[in-house]
Amino acid sequence: xxxxxxxxxxxxxxxxxxxxxxxxxxxxxxxxxxxxxxxxxxxxxxxxxxxxxxxxxxxxxxxxxxxxxxxxxxxxxxxxxxxxxxxxxxxxxxxxxxxxxxxxxxxxxxxxxx
Amino acid sequence: xxxxxxxxxxxxxxxxxxxxxxxxxxxxxxxxxxxxxxxxxxxxxxxxxxxxxxxxxxxxxxxxxxxxxxxxxxxxxxxxxxxxxxxxxxxxxxxxxxxxxxxxxxxxxxxx
Numbered sequence: 001x002x003x004x005x006x007x008x009x010x011x012x013x014x015x016x017x018x019x020x021x022x023x024x025x026x027x028x029x030x031x032x033x034x035x036x037x038x039x040x041x042x043x044x045x046x047x048x049x050x051x052x053x054x055x056x057x058x059x060x061x062x063x064x065x066x067x068x069x070x071x072x073x074x075x076x077x078x079x080x081x082x083x084x085x086x087x088x089x090x091x092x093x094x095x096x097x098x099x100x101x102x103x104x105x106x107x108x109x110x111x112x113x114x
Numbered sequence: 115x116x117x118x119x120x121x122x123x124x125x126x127x128x129x130x131x132x133x134x135x136x137x138x139x140x141x142x143x144x145x146x147x148x149x150x151x152x153x154x155x156x157x158x159x160x161x162x163x164x165x166x167x168x169x170x171x172x173x174x175x176x177x178x179x180x181x182x183x184x185x186x187x188x189x190x191x192x193x194x195x196x197x198x199x200x201x202x203x204x205x206x207x208x209x210x211x212x213x214x215x216x217x218x219x220x221x222x223x224x225x226x
Binding site: 032034036041042043044045046049090094095101102104105106107 | 220
């Protein structure tokens with residue numbers, strides 16, 4: 001069965017600083033990987049996705065993520081954080097087969113200091 | 115239109131009530147999902163519909179009853195819920211065979 005680990009429950013950064021959120025996955029086949037962001041009381045918004053090809057993927061809001069098969073990782077990065085980036089971030093792995101579903105990590109809460 | 119619309123946004127119901135949550139999308143997606151999310155936790159899959167047929171039920175109690183009347187609509191009928199069922203209920207949709215799911219804003223359910 002697939003699983004996702006986000007080792008950092010909570011991260012605090014200053015506005016303008018760089019950000020890296022960690023994600024490790026476990027899946028027997030080629031993974032489909034996602035990063036979602038959730039503001040308080042809101043739904044999930046897709047930031048970026050990896051299916052195949054270039055291992056560095058660009059997303060919305062200036063985010064990028066790098067797929068490293070050897071490390072089973074898909075870390076999310078942003079060069080300069082804005083106060084509006086404060087939210088919960090979820091990494092997810094998607095299964096293959098006809099009945100696709102997402103398995104989410106436990107999430108990382110990002111706080112941005114002024 | 116890349117939106118998934120959920121109604122109502124907030125719902126308070128008693129343990130003897132019957133209520134329904136509604137989800138609508140017009141992206142032509144034929145896979146639709148219900149997730150339950152407790153505070154400070156990730157979403158947990160409840161049900162998956164594929165081509166309007168229930169394909170996955172993650173051992174959800176029968177007090178939750180999903181319905182997919184057509185390719186654009188997904189309902190979740192609620193009956194005799196417990197206070198521990200209070201949560202954010204998220205609907206999502208995707209193309210069949212794809213993992214890229216689009217989520218609605220959720221319905222915040224409180225059972226009293």
